[in-house]
Amino acid sequence: MDATRKMPRWLSLVSLLAFATPVAAHHSVPVNFDQSKDITVTGTLTEIKWINPHSRFRLDVKQDDGTTVEWLVEMGAINTMKRAGFDTDKFMVGDTLTIIGWPGRGRDRSMLLRTAVLKDGTRLTP
Amino acid sequence: MRRVLLAALCVAGFATTAHAQRPDLSGNWIANGGKTTFGQWHLTEEGERRFKAYDFKRDDPALKCIGTSWTRVWLNPNVVVRITQGGDFVRLQYEWMDIDRRVPIVDPTLKNPKRSNIPGMPGLGYSAAWYDGNALVIETSDIEPGYVSTMQEWAGLPQSRMMRTIERFTRTGDLLTIQITHVDPANYRDPLVVTITYPRTTFELMDYGCNPEDASVVEPR
Numbered sequence: 244m245d246a247t248r249k250m251p252r253w254l255s256l257v258s259l260l261a262f263a264t265p266v267a268a269h270h271s272v273p274v275n276f277d278q279s280k281d282i283t284v285t286g287t288l289t290e291i292k293w294i295n296p297h298s299r300f301r302l303d304v305k306q307d308d309g310t311t312v313e314w315l316v317e318m319g320a321i322n323t324m325k326r327a328g329f330d331t332d333k334f335m336v337g338d339t340l341t342i343i344g345w346p347g348r349g350r351d352r353s354m355l356l357r358t359a360v361l362k363d364g365t366r367l368t369p
Numbered sequence: 370m371r372r373v374l375l376a377a378l379c380v381a382g383f384a385t386t387a388h389a390q391r392p393d394l395s396g397n398w399i400a401n402g403g404k405t406t407f408g409q410w411h412l413t414e415e416g417e418r419r420f421k422a423y424d425f426k427r428d429d430p431a432l433k434c435i436g437t438s439w440t441r442v443w444l445n446p447n448v449v450v451r452i453t454q455g456g457d458f459v460r461l462q463y464e465w466m467d468i469d470r471r472v473p474i475v476d477p478t479l480k481n482p483k484r485s486n487i488p489g490m491p492g493l494g495y496s497a498a499w500y501d502g503n504a505l506v507i508e509t510s511d512i513e514p515g516y517v518s519t520m521q522e523w524a525g526l527p528q529s530r531m532m533r534t535i536e537r538f539t540r541t542g543d544l545l546t547i548q549i550t551h552v553d554p555a556n557y558r559d560p561l562v563v564t565i566t567y568p569r570t571t572f573e574l575m576d577y578g579c580n581p582e583d584a585s586v587v588e589p590r
Contacts, residue, residue, distance in 0.1 A: 272521075273521050273522070274425045274519075274520065274521065274524045292583065294578075294580070295578060295579055295583075296431070296577075296579060296583075296584055297583075299587065301589070301590070313589040313590050314589055315587060315588065315589040317587075320448070320577075322464065322575045323447040323448070325575075326447070349426075350586075350588060351589070352589040353588070353589060
């Protein structure tokens, strides 16, 4: 019998709960992002990269003056997100998306995704 | 003849006892991110200077898919580490950066025990391992200057060529504890001790496939 199968169920739960903590760790989260405030950005998805150590989106965001600027949205490693059951199939280039997350430190128009809100209102949290 | 038999039995008995004491660390483990204890650090003037000069956008070797210290490797949350114990080696396969570490088990009293390194990651030095009671010990030296950590408030804690680390692995039930002692008189007035726990997991090891182009700090266009 594989020794790993002997793990009690509560420990599996503990392992899963670990994913409730921010998953982007390669660029240390507190070093790179301001965790003291949430920001919300809505735009059109122009790039999706499901990669390690950080997955990322690029988003075209229309500003009040009518011009469009790009936002970079970082996430955790794809391995971690897969384990957490994050549904990557829900995202398509061209979709309108709202991202709630922490702003980058010293990097304009960058953020760490905490929650993604799809056009139909579905909320996904890695 | 009886004496020879008795001696043989004693040796066999010692070997059995020594083997029985060896901790069973084999299996898959995952950092849960919540149980890391960084001891107080007391930097020398040089250590303080290097700590203050650290720039996370420029100085983090992980931006090039490189592990800078074993502590940094262990600190990465939510990745699997698979441990395999052989008769004369211990193998630690880290999902993070696909690091495959096979460390020889040696007699620590030898002058120059056999050691192993990770090609392309000089900050991880040269390691040798042995068992001490219920603990596995891995000692690492010949470390390239760099950083103990590039994460959280510890980001930029330096390591010099004088750095020597002692990782001590113990297991309590389904929890693996790694206590890492850092001895680097060029940067620290006394040893820095970091303790990290890894619960056992049923998750399997996955390929990481880090690409420096993707790992670097990306800016919006």
